[in-house]
Amino acid sequence: MLSHHELAALLLIRDANAPLQTLDADFMALARYQLVEMDEDESGYAPRLTRRGQELLQRLTHDGPVQGSA
Numbered sequence: 319m320l321s322h323h324e325l326a327a328l329l330l331i332r333d334a335n336a337p338l339q340t341l342d343a344d345f346m347a348l349a350r351y352q353l354v355e356m357d358e359d360e361s362g363y364a365p366r367l368t369r370r371g372q373e374l375l376q377r378l379t380h381d382g383p384v385q386g387s388a
Contacts, residue, residue: 324344328374341356
C-alpha cells in the first residue's frame with residue numbers, strides 16, 4: 319500500500335510539465351514498487367511513470383489513458 323506521500327509523488331510525476339530532478343525516499347520507494355523508473359542524464363536523475371504506474375493512476379483517478387502511453 320502506498321503512503322499518502324508516495325501517492326502525492328506519483329501524481330507529481332504524472333502532472334509535471336518538465337522532468338523532475340529528485341531522488342528522495344518517496345521516489346525511491348516508487349521505483350522499488352516498479353511504478354516509476356529513473357532516467358539519468360547529464361543533469362542527474364529524472365523519475366518517469368512506468369506502465370504499471372500509469373495503470374495504477376488510471377484506476378485510482380478513473381482517468382482515461384495517460385498521454386503518451388500506448
